[in-house]
Amino acid sequence: MKDQDTNYYRKVWRNTISEDKRAVRPDPQKSSLPTLVLSTFLSGTGMEISFLGSMKMITANTPLNYKARVFSAFYIITYIGVGIPIIAIGLISVLIGLYNSIISICLAPFFYILSRMIIFLNLKVFS
Numbered sequence: 142m143k144d145q146d147t148n149y150y151r152k153v154w155r156n157t158i159s160e161d162k163r164a165v166r167p168d169p170q171k172s173s174l175p176t177l178v179l180s181t182f183l184s185g186t187g188m189e190i191s192f193l194g195s196m197k198m199i200t201a202n203t204p205l206n207y208k209a210r211v212f213s214a215f216y217i218i219t220y221i222g223v224g225i226p227i228i229a230i231g232l233i234s235v236l237i238g239l240y241n242s243i244i245s246i247c248l249a250p251f252f253y254i255l256s257r258m259i260i261f262l263n264l265k266v267f268s
């Protein structure tokens with residue numbers, strides 16, 4: 142009985158995987174290890190530079206008796222800022238696919254800033 146159940150679930154799993162059009166199937170023509178390594182290096186370097194600059198600014202401008210509080214708040218905000226987009230990409234990718242979810246998460250701050258600029262300019266013009 143147990144073997145029959147296992148075989149049934151394996152068949153269902155195989156059919157689900159083969160019929161799912163959103164499943165990620167890497168194209169050997171488009172996958173590139175050097176591109177992955179270069180993009181990882183560049184994004185890591187950019188994050189390190191911004192993190193180091195933020196830490197220098199906090200160190201220079203924070204009074205000695207508040208440094209622990211400010212640094213702990215900085216770490217919490219940084220980890221939330223890095224973690225929430227990753228979780229959002231995972232949740233949205235179920236609905237619209239991985240590639241489209243990454244693009245939409247990357248473009249979301251741009252459109253938010255653009256909308257804020259339009260609102261700001263409209264308020265300035267009509268005031």
